[in-house]
Amino acid sequence: MKLRLATPGPTEVPQRLLLAGAREIVHHRSAEMEALIDEINAGLPPLFGTGSPVYTIASSGTGAMEAAVANCFSPGEEVLIVSNGYFGERFQAISRAYGLTAHVVESPWGTSISPREVADAHARHPGIRGVLVVYSETSTGALNDVRAIGEIFRDTDAIVVVDAISGLLVHPVEMDAWGLDVVLGASHKGFMLPPGLAFIALSDKAWTAVERSAGPNYYWSFQRLRQFYPMSSSSPAVSLLLGLHESLKMLGEEGLDAFRERHAGLGRAAERALVALGFSTFIQPPHRRSNVITAALAPEGIDTGTLLKTLSVKYGVTVTGGQAHLKGKLLRIGHVGAADALDLCAVFGALEMALLDCGHRFTPGTGTGEIVRTVHEGEN
């Protein structure tokens, strides 16, 4: 059985990138690799909207989140955590592990954070050293307005730390213009690579926080990253860097605007198809939805746990369900990176088959037809 990935990440890696990463290991101090790392270091900052260096480390996205906490704050310091899903909660857990005092602005899963509430929380806690926020919350598909949040803290001493791991590339990130101080990314989302690389961009304001921080950190040390730059502070993940070099070329060939339009089109098509099949959109206006995944609540009587299992075991398609209280209710279809409309046709073909298996009644072709219709309308 063929396996198909339609998750928020890892995503399907195009053969071109798999082959680039399958090359023999080149030593990272070789002239060839140094030239290639220079190109990577030149290619990343524009994607973050920054003139500052972007550091690449061997780690998952969670490592980058921990690195930000471990480098920018000290035990006992106050931070504000903006949380409307699973990854907002992860920022809380990491902050607890590092002994920070976290004030949480919580918003229900399925909503976007209100910048006004963030400003109010800041007013209540003027001593915070920073705010930690997730851009695209992949547990729900909500997009947070990090631009407005950046604006709130621009003229304060508090830094803005953004987990842009899934949102980067798919949605605009203008780090310098929006006043964001730490922006985190990872390889297995829009970059279309296997997991294993994380990206960290730091503003001058962030460096002030780093220099003041008591840590503790070593592998995560931003100061070591800066000291060894442009090379890596530890052995770099060579295969993934070879892939990243090629990924930047692919992104350049497609162009960021086209990349974003493609993802917006996929999100629109997936949402319409889910609605046509009787699902209800999880993110409702005025809340903003991410184009990384499309999340929807299953029709009455359909358990998404059973649906996911059928999709995976019988049809080889991996999509994700709801976490925590949304388990069994939510369905999340990922379409980030190399996914195209015809992949969605295959994924929705399997979804329709699995829904029929689960006893749901509808005319076959209802979902796939919406994909075809949306793509065709989008072009004409």
Added chain:
Amino acid sequence: MKLRLATPGPTEVPQRLLLAGAREIVHHRSAEMEALIDEINAGLPPLFGTGSPVYTIASSGTGAMEAAVANCFSPGEEVLIVSNGYFGERFQAISRAYGLTAHVVESPWGTSISPREVADAHARHPGIRGVLVVYSETSTGALNDVRAIGEIFRDTDAIVVVDAISGLLVHPVEMDAWGLDVVLGASHKGFMLPPGLAFIALSDKAWTAVERSAGPNYYWSFQRLRQFYPMSSSSPAVSLLLGLHESLKMLGEEGLDAFRERHAGLGRAAERALVALGFSTFIQPPHRRSNVITAALAPEGIDTGTLLKTLSVKYGVTVTGGQAHLKGKLLRIGHVGAADALDLCAVFGALEMALLDCGHRFTPGTGTGEIVRTVHEGEN
């Protein structure tokens, strides 16, 4: 843009086989390669329904067709060619090139050959040394009854040469039981490999013909194949043999019955989907259709040349059209090898988009819905 192949061959090669073929080149006289070739030589005959050796050569399928002509007959000898499509015509061209006198039993494109007409032709030309027939005629999607043709010649001196290049694996081939004398295969159809290998199986009766033949031949020489067996008479295509070894494992894991049922299901789904979209089935009963491809005539006003170009340029999907007088009218969708129902969902998604581009009117999801319905019905 992602590229998707839905042609009668080359077909999409599963990553498992690509990786097997991407290994370093092993010398063909090494102990490892000799053991692997022994396993290949043991694995192929059951797929041909024979107890005789199956020879593997570095060549396309056409090379195997030429080898059969060059080894089994002599200039000036009479043969009967059964022709109902492009590959039947190829047998005629090769026979002309080798100076044979060919009597042709022709049947219109889109029909299966009538075994009775073959018997009648034999009665008119009792001096023929052999009959050449295509099993699955991929230019039209017709399947010829090679079993019945084998029966006609069983107790005669004439040998039966079968081009089973696309039909092998997808449809049963019982060479010994059906009295077939030369059966030809190739790597890039049911075997799911890249093009480059051809297979030749020979009965004892075929060897009598070979020993009598005046050639000319050298690379194609069956006597050299026998002399060097189990090794190759020339440098073997090592990468493809590495892939073939893995392909035989994959076929063994799926099982031939399941492999055939899968292809029958894909043929049924593709035909229903095409009919639902306004196409008309090209092969009508009592003529038999091959499960290698599904061929259908386009609805009034749709030029399949334009359609193919749109599919390829705009959606990255390669399907094939009609050859000769069917150019612009016929559409042929391949689903041989590793193709599955979700691949068909993607291909039909693209076909629907391209049909909308060409101005054809229908409810989007009409074709993909038939795929979903047929697969689901087939399972329940």
